[in-house]
Structure formats: structure tokens, C-alpha cells
Amino acid sequence: MSVDRSTIWPYENGEPGTYYYSRYANPTVVEAEQALGALDGGHALLFPSGTGAATALVLGLLQPGDTIALAEGCYFGTGVNFRTFERWGLRTVEFDQTGPPPEDVQLVWLEAPSNPFLTMPDLEAAAAHPAPVVVDATASTPVHLRPLEHGADYVLHSATKYLAGHHDALLGVVVCKDEAAATALRTFRTVTGIVAAPDPAFLLLRGLKTLEVRVQRQTASAAVIVERLRGHPAVETVRWPGFGGLLSFDVADGDAARRVETGTRVIVNATSLGGVTSVMESRARWEGDRVPAGLLRLSVGLEDPEALWADLASALH
Ligand code: PLP
Numbered sequence: 001m002s003v004d005r006s007t008i009w010p011y012e013n014g015e016p017g018t019y020y021y022s023r024y025a026n027p028t029v030v031e032a033e034q035a036l037g038a039l040d041g042g043h044a045l046l047f048p049s050g051t052g053a054a055t056a057l058v059l060g061l062l063q064p065g066d067t068i069a070l071a072e073g074c075y076f077g078t079g080v081n082f083r084t085f086e087r088w089g090l091r092t093v094e095f096d097q098t099g100p101p102p103e104d105v106q107l108v109w110l111e112a113p114s115n116p117f118l119t120m121p122d123l124e125a126a127a128a129h130p131a132p133v134v135v136d137a138t139a140s141t142p143v144h145l146r147p148l149e150h151g152a153d154y155v156l157h158s159a160t161k162y163l164a165g166h167h168d169a170l171l172g173v174v175v176c177k178d179e180a181a182a183t184a185l186r187t188f189r190t191v192t193g194i195v196a197a198p199d200p201a202f203l204l205l206r207g208l209k210t211l212e213v214r215v216q217r218q219t220a221s222a223a224v225i226v227e228r229l230r231g232h233p234a235v236e237t238v239r240w241p242g243f244g245g246l247l248s249f250d251v252a253d254g255d256a257a258r259r260v261e262t263g264t265r266v267i268v269n270a271t272s273l274g275g276v277t278s279v280m281e282s283r284a285r286w287e288g289d290r291v292p293a294g295l296l297r298l299s300v301g302l303e304d305p306e307a308l309w310a311d312l313a314s315a316l317h
Contacts, residue, residue, distance in 0.1 A: 069093055099122060120241055144243045
């Protein structure tokens with residue numbers, strides 16, 4: 001494992017070899033893709049961000065006039081991204097992913113679990129739909145869910161989150177069930193130039209070495225915190241799918257949420273999720289009235305869970 005920052009490699013006997021120009025392929029990126037493909041049981045392609053991965057997948061698969069069925073309550077930025085494609089004739093309709101997707105759509109987009117509502121999709125109902133099914137499994141990670149084994153055609157991760165895991169690399173990945181689909185997407189990626197750089201790919205490779213222990217610890221700590229939040233008088237709803245380090249809960253209103261998010265010392269008041277450091281924020285600042293004003297999203301890191309709870313409990317006072 002080393003970083004190869006070259007953009008060119010010499011031709012071999014006057015002909016391009018495996019590597020010749022890094023928009024086509026880079027050895028560090030390929031090494032990361034092999035590791036990711038093994039984790040999800042498919043053919044992985046790396047992209048410069050989770051959002052870039054979604055853009056490439058949608059534009060690579062669909063054409064003007066097509067409709068995406070998007071899971072209601074999923075990551076806010078995914079809907080924002082897809083709505084920008086309306087200008088190019090792509091429609092998005094939202095649906096409740098705990099039931100079957102609507103008919104007459106050309107792509108089904110699920111999130112397992114949704115961020116920040118933490119619902120799980122009905123994968124069986126989606127797999128029965130004739131359209132290709134994408135599962136954004138960013139918050140599950142392959143440690144807890146391998147959607148290709150449940151009938152999905154593509155898995156997407158913001159690798160920025162748990163996979164890289166240290167809040168220092170921006171990356172996305174699409175894992176394809178079908179090799180021909182991966183080849184088509186790779187060609188689309190090369191010609192459109194939506195390619196990942198080797199340095200973040202190296203950080204991702206390093207992060208993957210500890211993925212399982214990190215995620216197991218985050219799940220165990222989240223379980224402790226969820227149980228205590230559920231018994232706390234200042235907390236209304238607590239959302240957690242029963243695994244993973246991502247959870248959300250509601251306090252009385254926007255003012256209360258602001259007091260809590262700015263009142264912690266161990267938990268950092270910042271966006272994003274999935275890193276070694278715990279982060280928490282009120283989501284209404286980004287998502288407006290799509291979320292309750294008092295909703296706080298917490299990504300549990302690797303700190304001592306007792307220290308995390310003491311921090312949270314003091315901020316909830
Ligand atoms: N999918 C989910 C579930 C996310 O939480 C995010 C980012 O928060 C993304 C996709 C987008 O990923 P990125 O920020 O790497 O573009």
C-alpha cells in the first residue's frame with residue numbers, strides 16, 4: 001500500500017500498458033476499489049465524493065424523460081442534487097421506502113438507513129421492481145448490510161463517512177453487482193472526468209483496515225446512548241435502526257436544539273458523520289421544515305461512551 005501520484009506511466013514497447021494516464025486508472029485508486037469490491041461483494045468504482053458518485057450513476061444510467069423514485073427522508077443533498085437534473089429532463093418523485101416503490105420509474109433510490117430519519121427500506125419489495133435499484137448504504141457500511149445480497153443492483157457509499165472514517169478524506173463509491181454495468185460506468189467516469197485522486201484513496205485504504213472494529217465500537221456506544229436518551233425527560237423521539245453509530249433525537253424546539261448542540265465539549269458541533277470523533281448538529285439549519293426544529297443528529301465516534309453520555313447529559317440540562 002503506497003500512494004502513486006503519477007498522472008502518466010511510460011508505454012510498454014510503444015503501447016499503453018495497464019496504467020498510462022490517471023484519468024483512466026490509477027494503481028492506488030484501483031487498490032482501494034478492489035478492497036471495496038470485496039467488502040460489498042461486487043465491482044467497485046471510486047469517485048471524488050459520494051455526491052459525485054450519485055451524479056455519475058444517475059447520468060450514466062438514465063436519459064431525459066426518465067424518473068427516479070427517491071426514498072423520502074433520505075440525505076438532503078441527494079434530493080437537492082437530483083432536482084438540479086430537472087433542467088435536463090430527469091424527474092424525481094419521493095416515496096415511503098418502507099413500502100414498495102411507485103410503478104413507472106426508471107431508477108429506485110433507497111437509503112439504508114435514511115439520514116437523519118433512520119428508516120430502513122423494504123429491500124425485498126424494491127428488488128421486485130423492474131427498475132435498477134440503488135441502495136445508499138453509507139450509514140450501514142458493509143459491516144452491517146451488503147445490499148447486493150438482498151437484490152440491489154448498485155450500492156453507493158459516501159466513503160467520506162465510515163469507510164474512510166477519520167474526517168480527512170472526501171470520496172464516494174459505487175459497487176455494481178454486474179460486471180458489464182461496472183465497465184459501462186467506468187467508461188462514463190473516464191470520459192466525463194469524475195475521477196478520484198490517489199491521496200484520499202490512500203487514506204481510505206488505511207481507514208478500511210480498522211472499519212470493522214470502529215463500526216462495532218460505534219454500534220456498542222450508540223446502543224448505550226440511545227437507551228439513556230430514551231429515558232431522558234428533555235428528549236422526545238429517539239431514532240436508531242438498532243445498529244451503526246448514527247442516531248437522531250428531538251428536543252423541544254429549535255432554541256433547545258441550539259443550546260444542546262453548542263453545549264457539548266467532547267462531541268464536536270459540526271456536520272458530517274462516520275468518523276472517529278463524535279459530531280452533532282441540528283439538521284433544521286440545512287433542511288428547514290423538512291425535519292422537526294428540535295431534531296439533533298449525532299454520529300457516535302470512538303470516545304469512551306461514558307464520557308460521551310456525561311457530555312450529552314450536561315448539555316441536555
Ligand atoms: N449519502 C449519505 C447518506 C450522506 O450522508 C452523504 C453526506 O452526508 C452523502 C451521500 C454525500 O456524500 P459526500 O458528502 O461524500 O458527497
